[in-house]
Amino acid sequence: MLKAALRRGVSKPSCLSSIRFSSSVAAQYFPNEPIKPQFVSETIPGPKSQALNNELGEVFDNRATYFVADYVNSLGNYISDVDGNKLLDVYCQIASIPLGYNNPALIEAAKSDDMLYAIIDRPALACFPSSNYKQILQEGILAAAPPGMTKVWTALSGSDANETAYKAAFMYQHAHKRGSLDFTHEELTSVMNNKAPGASDMVILSFDKGFHGRLFGSLSTTRSKAIHKLDIPAFPWPKAPFPALKYPLEEFKQENHAEEVKCLEEFERIIVEDYKPHSIAAIIVEPVQSEGGDNHATSFFFQGLRDITLKHEILMIVDEVQTGVGASGKFWAHEHWNLTTPPDMVSFSKKFQAAGFYFSNPELQPNQPYRQFNTWCGDPSKAIIARAIYQEVSKHGLVEKTAQVGDYLYDGLKQLVNKYSSKVSNLRGENYGTFIAWDCYDADVRNKVLLESRKRGVNIGGCGDVSIRLRPTLTFERKHAEILLQVLEDVFRVV
Amino acid sequence: MLKAALRRGVSKPSCLSSIRFSSSVAAQYFPNEPIKPQFVSETIPGPKSQALNNELGEVFDNRATYFVADYVNSLGNYISDVDGNKLLDVYCQIASIPLGYNNPALIEAAKSDDMLYAIIDRPALACFPSSNYKQILQEGILAAAPPGMTKVWTALSGSDANETAYKAAFMYQHAHKRGSLDFTHEELTSVMNNKAPGASDMVILSFDKGFHGRLFGSLSTTRSKAIHKLDIPAFPWPKAPFPALKYPLEEFKQENHAEEVKCLEEFERIIVEDYKPHSIAAIIVEPVQSEGGDNHATSFFFQGLRDITLKHEILMIVDEVQTGVGASGKFWAHEHWNLTTPPDMVSFSKKFQAAGFYFSNPELQPNQPYRQFNTWCGDPSKAIIARAIYQEVSKHGLVEKTAQVGDYLYDGLKQLVNKYSSKVSNLRGENYGTFIAWDCYDADVRNKVLLESRKRGVNIGGCGDVSIRLRPTLTFERKHAEILLQVLEDVFRVV
Known part of the structure; x- marks a missing residue:
């Protein structure tokens, strides 16, 4: 009954919310999730990524590759590349990866008869x-x-x-x-x-x-x-x-x-x-x-x-x-x-x-x-x-949780978009979970935002001609949003 | 070198053939493979199959169902249905299933990291x-x-x-x-x-x-x-x-x-x-x-x-x-x-x-x-x-083995087609592995052949207007071909 209500986005008593949804699901799933992005190589893609991608290109059309991923060492909201960098992933295989990388529940399903x-x-x-x-x-x-x-x-x-x-x-x-x-x-x-x-x-x-x-x-x-x-x-x-x-x-x-x-x-x-x-x-x-x-x-x-x-x-x-x-x-x-x-x-x-x-x-x-x-x-x-x-x-009430973190994220972005209004505008996705996007001044600025974000450890995707879209997992929480907002502020400042 | 030659169908010294390919790969893979079809229900689909299929039909378009399969109890060249019947499968999920059901090598691959x-x-x-x-x-x-x-x-x-x-x-x-x-x-x-x-x-x-x-x-x-x-x-x-x-x-x-x-x-x-x-x-x-x-x-x-x-x-x-x-x-x-x-x-x-x-x-x-x-x-x-x-x-040289068993099967079918020439004709697939087919007198006879074969424990598929096609696994061997030929002779006699 409650599950069905949550699924349909129907509001529920706030007491229930605090009992059932206050703890971090990400922390339950991923006790060892990185607490912030980690850098090993100077550039992304790093040298190992570039070398492996060149080899793959001999047999497979891979000219759209961002970097070669190390899925074994990816965890939760962090994707690892083969150079050992760990990026907060808010692109998530083009809007996929619902529960985070290497989610224990999916491991169990994958190992089932x-x-x-x-x-x-x-x-x-x-x-x-x-x-x-x-x-x-x-x-x-x-x-x-x-x-x-x-x-x-x-x-x-x-x-x-x-x-x-x-x-x-x-x-x-x-x-x-x-x-x-x-x-x-x-x-x-x-x-x-x-x-x-x-x-x-x-x-x-x-x-x-x-x-x-x-x-x-x-x-x-x-x-x-x-x-x-x-x-x-x-x-x-x-x-x-x-x-x-x-x-x-x-x-x-x-x-x-x-x-x-x-x-x-x-x-x-x-x-x-x-x-x-x-x-x-x-x-x-x-x-x-x-x-x-x-x-x-x-x-x-x-x-x-x-x-x-x-x-x-x-x-x-x-x-x-x-x-x-x-x-x-x-x-x-x-x-x-x-x-x-x-x-x-x-x-x-x-x-x-x-x-x-x-x-x-x-x-x-x-x-x-x-x-x-x-x-x-x-x-x-x-x-x-x-x-x-x-x-x-x-x-885990992840739809409800995504609505909540989305509101927090939207508010933070609203402040950033106001502050850097000459570079970014048209913030979209209010009351729409983490399905948030905004425009950049032009395609050049957009592409710089994507690049500079990746340099600072956030994997993020564009769409349309000048837009950036957020597509994190459903286990993306306030702690991740805080990192994202900080990185985006740094990026908006320099682009 | 030999592998490459085999893959391309190049002939190889016959001594090698007898050394490498004489044993039954099916027996190695599936020591417990049924030795012949097994019947439990009087009809196929049996009562359990029909009941489960009716339930599935409530949510999924399943009007083309032959029977509901029990994949856990299928083995090698035999598919099991939920009633416990075990059919020699020469249709194989519409020409798929290369190595037989529940092949140990695929189990290993499925369980790999x-x-x-x-x-x-x-x-x-x-x-x-x-x-x-x-x-x-x-x-x-x-x-x-x-x-x-x-x-x-x-x-x-x-x-x-x-x-x-x-x-x-x-x-x-x-x-x-x-x-x-x-x-x-x-x-x-x-x-x-x-x-x-x-x-x-x-x-x-x-x-x-x-x-x-x-x-x-x-x-x-x-x-x-x-x-x-x-x-x-x-x-x-x-x-x-x-x-x-x-x-x-x-x-x-x-x-x-x-x-x-x-x-x-x-x-x-x-x-x-x-x-x-x-x-x-x-x-x-x-x-x-x-x-x-x-x-x-x-x-x-x-x-x-x-x-x-x-x-x-x-x-x-x-x-x-x-x-x-x-x-x-x-x-x-x-x-x-x-x-x-x-x-x-x-x-x-x-x-x-x-x-x-x-x-x-x-x-x-x-x-x-x-x-x-x-x-x-x-x-x-x-x-x-x-x-x-x-x-x-x-x-395991399965391409070569398939060529060999195909020749045996084709020869057997040739005799049957000659014997029952008023009902079946136009045998095709000589020197073409097990990719063998023939025509029936008309669609009615064809459909009867499919039905009567299933009754006798062989799962077989049609194609075109009046044809029957064989599409067994690559672990289909002489022992399986013998059963198939026997069943087909029985069927050709009665249709």
Whole structure:
């Protein structure tokens, strides 16, 4: 009962808070966690990192490497590199690593018999499911499902989750159009030539600056950066504008509301004027456009999207690949919206540490078997890790704790952003856990902030053109926030 | 030296064969492997299987389930279901499971420290690679690479491997066209609207009845069955005919040659007449069209494809997702062709037990970082299992052994097919390891053969419209083949 309430971000009696959540979970998990960043090499990447990375480059495209990591010696919120440097990690494998490096609960899950058999006898889950698969899902991923979502599809990555969600949307919409009729001869033959009517001419609508993955379907909905898309064929799918809010929000309340109204109007105009009825299968939207620059919108905007999609019988897919599993201060970021009707599908991945999934209601299951299907249909080893993550998050109230430390961190950053307002601005993520970001004066300053932070022992990531995003673990606490704030002040001073 | 020779399928002195390969590897791995199928329930799926599957269906699309498996009690070539039946498995999780269930070498790999850290600290491999990633690749996957292929891209499934290979092909071809020029303003802006010239208008050509996956790009190249494709948008990419050979091959030598010549001519006609030069980025072809019905072609056909692709500067991707890793009697099925020039990319997955990969030469690496990129860029836990698989295959000469048992099995099946020629025909896979298939009189007979085999304790799979395919482990030996042949004879008699 309490667990469920916490998961949904419902407030609880403060007495309980002090009893259950006052101690440091990080200290319980990681009694030997470093108390601050540790330096061994003069630069990061250091000489060993550079040498190993050069060797790896002979066989693997590694030109985006920050440094070569030593996972054996990483612990909690600190990632170690092969030179022995230990960095406070607030990037966390691009917004993953929910419970910290080498978390004892994950070690236990990894050493379990369930895990052993999942690894050595990998099943084709939709043909020969393992006897414990339902239990694994139910004790883990499904226990975390938002209201109304009783089905889960298990995929292998965020992209894969989004693409299979798109497929479910297309099949659902066409089944509705078709009613009780069978596939026609023309559909059955044209599809083998990749042509309509058998191949769908419906579309998925996404939002400007959104990111939904890099496979062909998901990439057609990704609108983050040209370099992600150049030279790859894309479906002629539409995009709608996403609000560009001004900060501080309290100062631009009216202007921002007008911006969101304008975006909603343009969204509905595209649906009504650019497309025939029932030709947009679904929209996909992130609660915060993460790769695209940590762009937020208000609940008003998202409720507007939900209302318009319902009105025009378009499905609404919420992409929680980056926002899901607690970092926003609620288990699912879309819980911040208090929608009057739940979304149709929710995709997620990263903070359940790999694999990808989507939730849906039972209606979204295709009307025949073998339509949503592939050899693996997921990976039980990943569902087992997700179960352990969910159970720890739940047991230790890590969503609530993340909301609390996020508030502390936001307040500290607010002071810094005010103090160094010529260099950094547009602080985002108030009351949004540790899912915090800000802009830098330009890309050059941004890149310097990333570099100087790493030099001072903080591993941090950028997004968009000039933004910096924080993506720490759910065991990131006040003591870590204090170090982060100190380092950022030092960095803001010198950049 | 010997290992390398074996891997390439080069013949070796017969004395060595008898010394090194005479003993039963299955008996070494699995001293307690069942000696024959074991029945507990009257039907398969039995009552426990049905009950558990009904429960699973509440949360997961499981309408394609054969039976619910008990992996803890599966061993070697025998899969156990939850009712306690033990079936000789010649389907093996849709052509996976290389070393048998609960193989001790995989148990060791799964319990290794390398595996532990790969699971609990899953890295974003292209940003923070682990210190041992090159070693894992080099001792495993890359040690198995065909000549000239020194680079590997690590993906998460066969579909993912093919799609990232397509992306590499598109980027390579456009880089060639563009020469030393930068992206134009028009390219940079048009791509954000999913339009040319920034979005590619080049195509991937695939073959009629080919199967290359079910995500949006790979599904556009899949031509196996309408149900795989219906209602899903597809790129307008072309297909060419794949030879429909007649059997027995020795009887239809001339006719089959004419068929392959005709297909090659049509292939080149499509390239020359239907497309402008340099508008087909790549072709993708399976050594045996597996999902599409186990359709073979001769080396002459594949050499023809290679010659024509080279002539027109089109890349050649060989999809070894189902054929790779030994089942064909060579490590890579395309080694049967003795091509004068290696293919440009080779994708693979299943028998390396999950994940997906492609090999390429260094030229196929995109000209900038972050173009072939995603959060995970593979999964070290899968590369660790692949390493263990490669090392066992190599140590025990399992490719060579599979070639031998395949010959025995083929001979036995040849007799059966002759004896029951009104029901089964078109035996395929001579000198092709255990990668053997045949046709049944019609779909009804085929489905009966599958059902009756399962009743008699053999788990077996179909493909295409009327075909049955054998996909046993690489530890499938003469003793297992004898049981299989006996069961098939019983089944052919009654269907």
